[in-house]
Amino acid sequence: MKKNYFKENKIEYIDYKDVGTLKKFLTPHARIQSKKRSGVPSVNQRELAVAIKRARYMGLLPYVSR
Numbered sequence: 001m002k003k004n005y006f007k008e009n010k011i012e013y014i015d016y017k018d019v020g021t022l023k024k025f026l027t028p029h030a031r032i033q034s035k036k037r038s039g040v041p042s043v044n045q046r047e048l049a050v051a052i053k054r055a056r057y058m059g060l061l062p063y064v065s066r
Helices: 019-023 042-058
Strands: none
Touching: 019 042
């Protein structure tokens, strides 16, 4: 069983400006990793998806990459 990254590192709020953390949950093609692969609980996975989408909209993360 994978561990909850956010609980381990005492991160209460998933911030869209924290690009380094968000990149850990993207595949090499810049897709959001599934909950199964990332090991993040459902609540955090939803927050993570929203944060990644916001970061993409603001231009901090790419929509696609090679």
